[in-house]
Amino acid sequence: MAADAKLSHTAAMILQAISAGVGYGFSIMEMTGLPSGTVYPAMRRLERDKLIRSQWEKQSIADAEQRPPRKYYNLTALGKSTLEASRKRYPLLERLISTEEASSR
Amino acid sequence: MKPSADQIFHALDETILRSAAWLVPADQRTEWHREWHAELWHVRRSCSTTGSFSWPAQREITAFCLGSFPDAFCVLRQSWLDGSRPAHMPGVPRPSLDGSAAQYLLCLFAVLAVCVILARLLPGVHAEADSSRYQVSPGLILIQDARSGDNLTPSISVDLFRRWKGTHQRYLDQFAFYRTARENASLSSTLVARWRVTHASLNLFSLLGLQIQFTSAASEDDRNVPSVILSHETWTRDFGADPHIVGGLIRFGNRTGKIGGVLPYGSWRLPGQPDAWILEPDAQLASDTPEGALGYLLAHLTPQGESEMLGDRVPITSHDADANDLDLCGVSFANRLQGPWGLYRFALLLALLALPAVTSVTLGESNYSAHRPSRKITFIRWTFLGAKFALIASIANFASLDLSYWRASTYSPLAEFFQLVWCFSICLFGFRWALSDQRQRCPVCLRRVSHPAQVGLASRTFLGWNGTEMMCMGGHTLLHVPSLPTSWFSGQRWLYLDTSWEFLFADSGLL
Numbered sequence: 001m002a003a004d005a006k007l008s009h010t011a012a013m014i015l016q017a018i019s020a021g022v023g024y025g026f027s028i029m030e031m032t033g034l035p036s037g038t039v040y041p042a043m044r045r046l047e048r049d050k051l052i053r054s055q056w057e058k059q060s061i062a063d064a065e066q067r068p069p070r071k072y073y074n075l076t077a078l079g080k081s082t083l084e085a086s087r088k089r090y091p092l093l094e095r096l097i098s099t100e101e102a103s104s105r
Numbered sequence: 106m107k108p109s110a111d112q113i114f115h116a117l118d119e120t121i122l123r124s125a126a127w128l129v130p131a132d133q134r135t136e137w138h139r140e141w142h143a144e145l146w147h148v149r150r151s152c153s154t155t156g157s158f159s160w161p162a163q164r165e166i167t168a169f170c171l172g173s174f175p176d177a178f179c180v181l182r183q184s185w186l187d188g189s190r191p192a193h194m195p196g197v198p199r200p201s202l203d204g205s206a207a208q209y210l211l212c213l214f215a216v217l218a219v220c221v222i223l224a225r226l227l228p229g230v231h232a233e234a235d236s237s238r239y240q241v242s243p244g245l246i247l248i249q250d251a252r253s254g255d256n257l258t259p260s261i262s263v264d265l266f267r268r269w270k271g272t273h274q275r276y277l278d279q280f281a282f283y284r285t286a287r288e289n290a291s292l293s294s295t296l297v298a299r300w301r302v303t304h305a306s307l308n309l310f311s312l313l314g315l316q317i318q319f320t321s322a323a324s325e326d327d328r329n330v331p332s333v334i335l336s337h338e339t340w341t342r343d344f345g346a347d348p349h350i351v352g353g354l355i356r357f358g359n360r361t362g363k364i365g366g367v368l369p370y371g372s373w374r375l376p377g378q379p380d381a382w383i384l385e386p387d388a389q390l391a392s393d394t395p396e397g398a399l400g401y402l403l404a405h406l407t408p409q410g411e412s413e414m415l416g417d418r419v420p421i422t423s424h425d426a427d428a429n430d431l432d433l434c435g436v437s438f439a440n441r442l443q444g445p446w447g448l449y450r451f452a453l454l455l456a457l458l459a460l461p462a463v464t465s466v467t468l469g470e471s472n473y474s475a476h477r478p479s480r481k482i483t484f485i486r487w488t489f490l491g492a493k494f495a496l497i498a499s500i501a502n503f504a505s506l507d508l509s510y511w512r513a514s515t516y517s518p519l520a521e522f523f524q525l526v527w528c529f530s531i532c533l534f535g536f537r538w539a540l541s542d543q544r545q546r547c548p549v550c551l552r553r554v555s556h557p558a559q560v561g562l563a564s565r566t567f568l569g570w571n572g573t574e575m576m577c578m579g580g581h582t583l584l585h586v587p588s589l590p591t592s593w594f595s596g597q598r599w600l601y602l603d604t605s606w607e608f609l610f611a612d613s614g615l616l
Binding site: 029 | 137
C-alpha cells in the first residue's frame with residue numbers, strides 16, 4: 001500500500017494509538033473508545049496491509065505475572081509514513097490521542 | 106461446593122469466546138481465541154478493580170466477549186472473499202458483500218414467513234391445500250347445456266338423467282344427479298334453519314370418490330328414511346362439531362331425514378355450496394323435483410367416451426322425450442381437484458413466458474475491460490439472483506392463496522380465478538423487480554451502484570457516447586447505461602476498475 005494512501009478515521013485512530021505506545025487490543029479500545037468488534041478486524045486489516053505488525057509476548061514474562069501471554073502491535077515503517085499522511089488529513093488526531101496521554105496510562 | 110457468581114460468569118465468558126472462535130476459519134481460530142482470551146484477562150483486571158463480583162463490571166466484561174462475534178463475522182466474511190480476489194487485480198479494494206443484498210433477502214424471507222403463517226391460519230387455504238388429497242376419476246364429467254357459457258348454472262332435467270340411466274349408453278356408464286334448493290330444516294322442536302339443501306341420487310358421493318366422516322350403519326328401519334350428509338361448515342355452525350349428532354333426525358318440510366355423516370372440509374368442488382345433501386332413490390328424486398326444475402348431471406365416461414374428449418370437454422348430442430335435439434357438453438372437472446399447485450404452476454409458467462414482454466431479461470453482462478470477476482464471485486451473484494426468484498415465487502404462491510381465500514372459507518371458482526390473477530401478477534412484477542435490481546448491483550460485491558452522472562446529450566452529440574454512469578461505492582465497477590441504445594452500445598456495460606482507481610476508495614478497503 002502506498003504511504004500516502006488514505007485511511008479511514010477509525011484506522012487512523014488505531015494507528016495513532018499504536019504509535020503513541022498503546023500496543024494491545026484492549027488498551028487500544030480503552031484509548032480510542034472503539035468497541036472490540038471494530039478494533040480487532042481493523043487491526044487485522046492494518047496488519048494485512050503491512051501498516052502494523054504483531055508479536056506474541058514471551059511465555060516466560062506472562063508466566064511470571066501469572067497471566068496468559070499477550071499479543072502486542074507496533075507500527076511498521078510504512079505504517080509510520082501512512083500515519084504521517086493521515087495526520088495531515090485528520091489534524092485533530094494527535095490531540096485526540098497524544099503520546100503523553102498514552103504514556104500516562 | 107456451590108459455584109460462585111464469578112465462576113459462573115467466567116465460564117459464560119469463556120463459552121462466548123469459544124463460540125465466536127468456532128465462527129472463525131479453522132486456520133485462524135487458535136490465534137483469534139488466544140488473543141481474545143489473553144485480552145479478557147486484562148479486561149477482567151481493569152473492570153473489577155475491587156476483586157469481588159459486581160454487575161456493572163460483569164456487564165463490561167460480557168460486552169467485550171460479545172464483541173468477539175462481530176470480529177468473527179468480519180474474519181469469516183473476509184476469508185470468504187479473499188479467495189475470490191482476482192490475481193491480476195492486486196491493488197483493488199477487497200470486495201465485501203454489501204449488507205443491502207443480505208437485507209433484501211432477509212426482507213423477502215420475512216414476507217414469505219408472514220404469508221406462510223397467514224396461510225396456516227386461513228381455513229380456506231387449508232381446504233384448498235387439502236383438496237389435493239381427494240382423487241377423482243379422470244373420466245368423470247359434469248354435463249351441461251352447451252349454450253350455457255359456464256358450468257355453474259343448472260341446466261339438466263331429472264328426466265334426462267333417469268332416461269339415460271335407464272338405457273344402455275355407449276360413451277357413459279355411471280350417472281348421478283343433484284339439484285339444490287333453499288329449504289327450512291327443523292333441527293329441533295324450536296330451532297329452524299334456512300339451508301341450501303341438495304337433493305342427490307344415492308351414488309353421488311361414491312361416484313365422486315368422497316369419503317364421509319362419522320358414518321353410521323344403516324338399520325332396517327332406516328330403509329325409508331333418506332340419509333342426510335352435512336357439510337363441515339353446517340356441522341360446526343349449527344351442531345357445534347358434535348360427532349354424536351350422527352344418527353339424529355332432521356325435518357325438511359314434511360319429510361324427515363337421518364344424519365348419515367359429515368362431508369370433510371373443503372372436499373365439495375362442484376357447483377353450489379350446499380349446507381346438506383339428502384341422498385334419495387331415483388324415483389323419489391324425480392317425484393320431489395318440481396316441474397321445470399333443473400339440476401346437475403354427473404357421468405362417468407367409458408374408455409370409448411374418454412377417447413372422444415377434446416381437451417377437458419366432450420361434445421354430446423342427444424334428444425329429449427319429444428325428440429328435440431339437445432346440444433350438451435361434458436366438462437371434466439378433475440383439474441378442480443388438483444389443489445392449488447396446478448394453478449400455481451400454470452401462473453408461474455405464464456409469468457415466466459410474459460417476463461420478456463415487460464423487461465429485458467439480460468443482466469448487462471457485457472463489459473469493456475480485461476478484468477472479470479472470479480468464478481466464485483459470479484457464482485455468488487447468480488445464487489443471489491436465484492434466491493430472489495425462488496423467494497418471490499414462494500411468496501407468490503402463499504400470498505395469492507392468502508389474498509384469494511381471505512374471505513372465502515372453501516373452494517370457489519371466483520377464489521380460484523383470483524388466485525391465478527394474484528399469483529401471475531406477483532410472479533411477473535416480482536421477477537421484473539428482481540432482474541432490474543440485479544442489473545443495478547455491482548457484479549463483484551452486489552452493492553447497488555449509485556451517484557448517477559449524465560454524460561452527453563443525445564440531442565447534441567452525433568457519434569459521441571451519451572448516457573448515465575453509475576459507480577460502485579466499493580470501488581469495484583462503473584456502470585454505463587446508454588441513453589439511446591445503438592448498434593455498438595445497445596445495453597448497459599460494466600467497467601471493472603483497476604488499481605489506478607484505488608486511492609478513491611481507500612476507506613472502503615480498510616474499514
